[in-house]
Structure formats: structure tokens, C-alpha cells
């Protein structure tokens with residue numbers, strides 16, 4: 001069983017968050033993490049996954065166009081995604097730059113893909129997901145790992 005960590009990143013900040021989420025996924029026994037950029041991801045990566053954690057830099061308060069392109073292009077496999085677990089992450093330049101609105105823009109797509117969407121666990125912050133201003137610091141990384149672990153754990157429970 002694997003969880004797909006899908007990201008777009010131009011400067012590397014969002015990729016660093018993605019790597020932390022993948023670490024969290026891998027900490028759950030029996031669940032692997034597949035880390036893919038928007039350029040490399042395939043429809044098979046989507047349909048084979050037990051869950052998807054998708055992330056983007058904040059671009060004008062929403063996800064970057066290349067992540068939206070993937071959701072647009074893969075619309076035909078939407079029905080195969082029902083009841084998989086979904087979560088989101090984002091990296092901004094400023095504290096009030098739009099991390100939550102960007103996460104919500106991603107969660108909207110996952111919701112309409114029929115997925116069961118979750119935020120980060122109570123042991124992290126119990127909010128929208130994982131986020132950082134520029135590159136993730138130690139706390140951001142811990143939250144990202146906990147988000148990954150939560151999604152992996154839920155995937156296991158749903159498939160048992």
C-alpha cells in the first residue's frame with residue numbers, strides 16, 4: 001500500500017515539505033510513500049494510491065496552475081478515487097500570504113474527486129494541513145510528518 005505525495009515546486013520549498021510528509025508516511029508500518037512532482041505523476045499513480053497528499057506554493061492565494069492542470073487532466077479517473085484519503089500542504093512567502101486558502105483550493109479538488117479529506121492531527125495543530133513560510137523549519141517539518149503519518153494510518157484502517 002502506498003500514499004502518493006504530489007507536489008509542484010519551483011524553488012524547492014514545497015518539495016521540502018513534501019519530503020517531510022513522505023517521512024511521516026514511511027513511519028507507519030506497511031505503508032510506502034511515492035513522491036511525485038506534477039511533471040512526473042501519472043493516472044496510475046493516482047488510482048494505485050490508498051491516499052494522496054498534494055501540495056503547492058501559494059500563487060495568488062491558490063494552488064499553482066501546474067497542480068490544477070493535473071487535477072483537470074485526470075478528471076476521467078475521478079470515480080476511481082472515491083473513498084481514498086486526501087490531505088494538502090502549501091508554502092507561502094508571507095504569514096498572511098494565503099497558505100490556508102491554497103490548502104482549501106487543493107482540498108476542494110480532492111473532495112470533488114470523491115476523497116475523504118483530513119487536516120493535520122490534534123497531536124500537530126488540528127487544522128488545515130501542513131504549511132511553511134518559505135522553507136519548512138523544525139516545527140513545520142514535525143507537523144508535515146504528523147500529517148503524513150495520519151494519512152497513512154487512516155489508509156490502513158480503511159483498507160483493513
Ligand SMILES: Cc1cc2nc3c(=O)[nH]c(=O)nc-3n(C[C@H](O)[C@H](O)[C@H](O)COP(=O)(O)O)c2cc1C
Nearest residue numbers: 009010011012013014057058060061092093094097
Ligand atoms: C506567481 C507567484 C505568485 C505568488 N503568490 C504568492 C502569494 O499570493 N502569497 C505568498 O505569500 N507568496 C506568494 N508567492 C511566493 C511563493 O508562494 C513562495 O515563495 C513559496 O515558498 C515558493 O515555493 P517553492 O519554493 O516550492 O516554489 C508567489 C510566487 C510566485 C512565483
